Amino acid sequence: MASGNLTSTEYIKHHLQNLTCTLQDGGFRCAQSAEEAKAMGFWAINVDTIVMSLVLGLAFLFLFRSVAKKATADVPGGLQNFVEVVIEFIDNSVRGSFTGRNPMVAPLALTIFMWVFLMNLMDLVPIDYVALISAPLGLEFFKLVPTTDPNATIGMAIGVFLLILFYSVKVKGVGGFIGELTLQPFASFFLPVKFSLSPGNLLRIVALIIIVPVNFLLELVNLLAKPLSLALRLFGNMYAGEMIFILIALMGGAWAGASLSGITLFGSQILLALPWAIFHILIITLQAFIFMTLTVVYLDMAHQKHH
Amino acid sequence: MNINATLIAQTITFALLVWFCMKIIWPPVIRALDARKQRIADGLAAADRGKHDLELAAKRSADILREAKGKAAEIIAQGEKLKAEMLDQAKVHAQDEAERIMVAARAEVEQEVSRAREVLRHQVADLAVAGASKILQREVDAKAHAEMLSALKQEL
Numbered sequence: 001m002a003s004g005n006l007t008s009t010e011y012i013k014h015h016l017q018n019l020t021c022t023l024q025d026g027g028f029r030c031a032q033s034a035e036e037a038k039a040m041g042f043w044a045i046n047v048d049t050i051v052m053s054l055v056l057g058l059a060f061l062f063l064f065r066s067v068a069k070k071a072t073a074d075v076p077g078g079l080q081n082f083v084e085v086v087i088e089f090i091d092n093s094v095r096g097s098f099t100g101r102n103p104m105v106a107p108l109a110l111t112i113f114m115w116v117f118l119m120n121l122m123d124l125v126p127i128d129y130v131a132l133i134s135a136p137l138g139l140e141f142f143k144l145v146p147t148t149d150p151n152a153t154i155g156m157a158i159g160v161f162l163l164i165l166f167y168s169v170k171v172k173g174v175g176g177f178i179g180e181l182t183l184q185p186f187a188s189f190f191l192p193v194k195f196s197l198s199p200g201n202l203l204r205i206v207a208l209i210i211i212v213p214v215n216f217l218l219e220l221v222n223l224l225a226k227p228l229s230l231a232l233r234l235f236g237n238m239y240a241g242e243m244i245f246i247l248i249a250l251m252g253g254a255w256a257g258a259s260l261s262g263i264t265l266f267g268s269q270i271l272l273a274l275p276w277a278i279f280h281i282l283i284i285t286l287q288a289f290i291f292m293t294l295t296v297v298y299l300d301m302a303h304q305k306h307h
Numbered sequence: 308m309n310i311n312a313t314l315i316a317q318t319i320t321f322a323l324l325v326w327f328c329m330k331i332i333w334p335p336v337i338r339a340l341d342a343r344k345q346r347i348a349d350g351l352a353a354a355d356r357g358k359h360d361l362e363l364a365a366k367r368s369a370d371i372l373r374e375a376k377g378k379a380a381e382i383i384a385q386g387e388k389l390k391a392e393m394l395d396q397a398k399v400h401a402q403d404e405a406e407r408i409m410v411a412a413r414a415e416v417e418q419e420v421s422r423a424r425e426v427l428r429h430q431v432a433d434l435a436v437a438g439a440s441k442i443l444q445r446e447v448d449a450k451a452h453a454e455m456l457s458a459l460k461q462e463l
């Protein structure tokens with residue numbers, strides 16, 4: 001596959017394939033084809049996702065750290081000014097949607113926002129540029145945008161989910177959390193009025209035993225929907241965006257000589273890709289903001305005592 | 308791996324995107340950042356100016372206070388001086404007055420004395436005339452002896 005022309009299908013598949021590697025036959029091997037990657041099963045790593053997300057995360061950390069170290073109370077310089085604006089923006093939106101008291105939430109929101117934003121930003125790099133660098137390095141595949149890999153978004157969502165579980169238990173206690181899962185939305189009516197074995201109470205207890213699994217089912221769906229919606233929304237948006245970039249890029253690929261149709265395709269690639277890229281500037285920021293805001297809202301819900 | 312015209316198209320698109328960012332997205336962001344910076348700079352400058360003004364005002368108020376104190380001391384000293392002067396004047400005045408009153412009183416007393424002496428003189432003259440007439444057993448003609456009587460009165 002390293003040479004020769006690809007069909008459209010191959011081109012799309014190639015661009016959507018992660019650099020999947022695993023320990024195999026005593027050495028670290030990377031898949032040379034989609035089938036091979038699939039055959040590696042669960043215990044494989046998408047090296048491109050890991051590398052890009054690490055690089056971008058570290059870039060964010062070093063950038064903000066360097067500004068934080070040099071921060072002055074005087075008139076901020078260019079970079080400090082920018083960082084301050086970002087932090088003020090995050091701080092304001094966290095203040096707006098988080099009602100509890102937790103010093104961890106705002107930094108978490110900042111990290112999520114900047115990280116997701118930077119990872120999304122890679123979407124604006126022309127999709128075939130990557131191959132110019134990765135191919136000479138002997139890498140068959142390299143996906144530049146980690147957020148188009150569900151592993152990355154689901155991974156982040158699981159992190160948020162664990163935080164939701166942790167703070168739910170921490171704030172409400174194990175009993176409170178279990179109560180929230182089992183005694184909602186239908187319960188208070190069935191709770192025994194007094195601890196006595198009157199016929200009415202016995203009836204209530206029986207009803208409660210019936211209603212608890214129903215509640216638990218509903219609340220479990222509610223709970224699991226949070227990380228799932230976080231992960232799939234980001235992944236879906238970025239994947240679809242990337243897909244359209246690939247489809248648009250196919251037009252230029254169809255250029256075969258200076259025929260009229262070839263030039264038309266070439267021109268329409270530019271005409272389509274530019275608005276889509278401009279639109280994507282909005283999308284990537286919005287998706288980062290949504291991921292951050294939903295995380296904050298979910299954590300806020302985890303901090304609230306209902307009953 | 309197929310390197311073909313799509314790469315050129317992507318490059319052109321990328322260049323256009325960068326151009327678009329530079330023209331449309333970058334300036335307002337930079338403007339907002341600059342405005343924010345300017346606002347902070349203005350705020351800090353205003354704070355500095357305020358501090359400076361406060362210092363100046365404190366200095367000025369201290370000056371005014373010192374000046375006022377000096378003026379008050381001066382006024383008090385002047386008052387004291389004036390008081391002493393007035394007291395002296397009053398003393399001198401009172402002495403003069405007293406002397407004048409005394410002189411007048413003395414003059415009056417002398418006048419009274421001379422008047423009394425005059426009256427006495429007349430009475431003595433009358434008495435003498437009466438005594439003489441008694442002695443002479445006849446009336447002394449006052450007219451005839453007026454000259455002598457007045458000479459007598461003068462002598463007394």
